[in-house]
Amino acid sequence: MTKVAMKVNGRQVSGEVEGRTLLVHFLRENLGLTGTHVGCDTTQCGACTIHMNGQAVKACTILAAQAEGTDIVTIEGIATGGELHPMQAAFKQHHGLQCGFCTPGMIMASIDIVNRHGSDLDEQTVRHELEGNICRCTGYHNIVKAVLAAAGAQEQRQAAE
Amino acid sequence: MKPAAFDYLQAATLDEALDALHEAGGDARVIAGGQSLVPMLNMRLARPAVLVDIMRIEALQKIERSGGDILIGAGVRQAKLEAWPDLVDRLPLVAMALPWLGHVQTRARGTVCGSLAHADPSAELPLSLIALRGSVHLRTKRKKRTVSAEDFFLGMMATDLAEGEMIEAVSFPARADGTGYGFNEIGRRHGDFAITAVAAVMTEHSASIAIAGVDDRPRRFDVPLPGNSGLDDALNEIAWDLNARDDIHASARYRRELVRRLGRRTIEEAAACLA
Numbered sequence: 001m002t003k004v005a006m007k008v009n010g011r012q013v014s015g016e017v018e019g020r021t022l023l024v025h026f027l028r029e030n031l032g033l034t035g036t037h038v039g040c041d042t043t044q045c046g047a048c049t050i051h052m053n054g055q056a057v058k059a060c061t062i063l064a065a066q067a068e069g070t071d072i073v074t075i076e077g078i079a080t081g082g083e084l085h086p087m088q089a090a091f092k093q094h095h096g097l098q099c100g101f102c103t104p105g106m107i108m109a110s111i112d113i114v115n116r117h118g119s120d121l122d123e124q125t126v127r128h129e130l131e132g133n134i135c136r137c138t139g140y141h142n143i144v145k146a147v148l149a150a151a152g153a154q155e156q157r158q159a160a161e
Numbered sequence: 162m163k164p165a166a167f168d169y170l171q172a173a174t175l176d177e178a179l180d181a182l183h184e185a186g187g188d189a190r191v192i193a194g195g196q197s198l199v200p201m202l203n204m205r206l207a208r209p210a211v212l213v214d215i216m217r218i219e220a221l222q223k224i225e226r227s228g229g230d231i232l233i234g235a236g237v238r239q240a241k242l243e244a245w246p247d248l249v250d251r252l253p254l255v256a257m258a259l260p261w262l263g264h265v266q267t268r269a270r271g272t273v274c275g276s277l278a279h280a281d282p283s284a285e286l287p288l289s290l291i292a293l294r295g296s297v298h299l300r301t302k303r304k305k306r307t308v309s310a311e312d313f314f315l316g317m318m319a320t321d322l323a324e325g326e327m328i329e330a331v332s333f334p335a336r337a338d339g340t341g342y343g344f345n346e347i348g349r350r351h352g353d354f355a356i357t358a359v360a361a362v363m364t365e366h367s368a369s370i371a372i373a374g375v376d377d378r379p380r381r382f383d384v385p386l387p388g389n390s391g392l393d394d395a396l397n398e399i400a401w402d403l404n405a406r407d408d409i410h411a412s413a414r415y416r417r418e419l420v421r422r423l424g425r426r427t428i429e430e431a432a433a434c435l436a
Contacts, residue, residue, distance in 0.1 A: 002169060019169030019212065020162055020202070041163055042200035043267050055240070055269040061199035062270065065169050066192075066214060109266065131352045132264025 002065045008033070009077025017064045024048045024059035026067075027074060035075035035104045039134070046133030049105035049112075050074050056112035058132070075104035078111065087111050090150035091143070098137035109133050110147045121151040164202035171214045175221065175300075178213050178327065183302040185211040187324045194238055196263065196271035197279035213327075221329070226251075230295070230332040239268040239276070239286075251335045253434075254293060254360055257344035258285040264352045274328045277313070280320045283355040283374035285346070287314055291379040292360035292371035293334050300329040307332075314378040340364050341435030343427040347419055349410060356411045357419035361431035363387075368431070370396075370424050375403040375416045384424075387432045396424040 005014035008031060015030045022041070027033045027050070039047035041060040048059040051073040078085040084092065087107050097103045113129045114121065126147045127140070135143060172178035182189050188210035192198055201207040215221055221236035224245050231251055233242060239262060242248060242255070249256045262268060262276070262285045276286040277297060290297075290310040297313045299306050299322065313321050322328070336342075346358040355374040362369050363386075371381040382399050385391040400420040405413035 018162070019167050020164040022163060022199075022203075025162075041203045043196055043263070046264070046266065049266055052269075056266045057269050058266045061195055061203070061267075063169065063192075063195065063199070063212075065171065066195065066216070068171070112265070128351070129265050131350065132266045 004064050004068050006067050006070050006072055008072045009074060019065055021064040022060055023062040023064045023067050026064035027059060033074050033076050037101060037104055046109060047102050047105040049108040049133065051108060051112065056109050075108060087150040090146040094142050094146040094149060096138065096143040096146035102133060102135045106133050106135065106143055113147065114151045119151050121148060123148060165205055165208045167209050168211045169214065170211065171217055173217060175218055178215050178218060179300065179302040181211065181213045182327060183325045189213055191215055191327045193235060193275040194271040196267045197275060227332065229335055231335050232330050232332050233273050234330045235272065235274040235328050237273050239271050239273055242273055243268060252333055253336055254342040254344060255289050255333060257342065258289045261285050261346050274331055277331060278320060278322065278328055280314055280318050281354065282317050282377050283358065285358060288358055288360050288371055288373035288379040290331065290333065291381050292362055295331060295333045297328055298330045299326050301326045317377040341431040343430035343434065345423050345427045347423065357416050357423060359423045359427040361427040363428065363431040363435050368428055370428060372403060372420055375405045375420060377404065384428065387428050392425065396421045
């Protein structure tokens, strides 16, 4: 067993894990943060996308032990108080989900896209950069609309702060 | 638990990593970004007894010029190379190939050298290294050696890495004046494994192409210049020379046709980039 410690959604956490424990399982089973989903566990579907040190990564192909000392944000950590993150609000408003299985990963990947590109994001870039996230319900159109809408909203919020 | 059990060791120094690899012999694997290895572990296609994590070793984190080469350490992630300000100027072919490699999320974790060690026959970085005639720097506890890309890739997911040995760095020859480059790929979806990928390198007097996804390893061939009427014949010979096979993604015949068409297009793009 290995002792791991990291920051998750602003809180310092630690636990004892086997070397083979995947980060996504540490989040879900040790910390009870089940918003991060496990789809393919081979880095293809993107359902397990989280942020590690500010970058979108797939938690199903990272060992919990490799995450030692990192700063993790999951879908549970992005709303402030009772208010949805602008990306969550945009997915709700534009109906960017149906069954919802891919949604946490979609939202974490989309926030990362907006963080890197800001409001001059275009549709082609959104579609290209969401290639690592698979949705089997929506056909992506409303997801892309939501991300483009949130790109404007997120910029406004940063400017207001 | 997805993977079979293993001991995980986070090495703080290169010596510590090499000692661990030496002691474990053939039962140890290096883990860097883990974007190829962890899926293999999750599917239990790989069952190492020991994993040696090299990502906290400061000495492996460098991208630097070394003579006419760009030396990239085993700890350098693909996203870091993608963001390297000199990439387009010094390694234009790699700059063309990187966006094809996996996804934003996997490039944030995966390393350049890890992709070489994995040696998938359709992978873009091994293809680029073959096209540019680069080399791989290997090291055990006792000795260092440098192997050319041609000698490093032995077959499907097979390399010249010996027991207890790890990649320390890779050398990509930097862009020479008067050289043009082209890169193209066809896959089922962007970010998937390539059905066929082609890299071309051209000067005023010579042209070569390298092809991934067809044979069991990336291979490079000299070809006539694009203005020469012999180019199509040469590409056809290459298409038949490569050991193309049918699989779930495409037929051997389709792959041969991609070698001909994508080959010509990529060489023409390299020529345009030269002009």
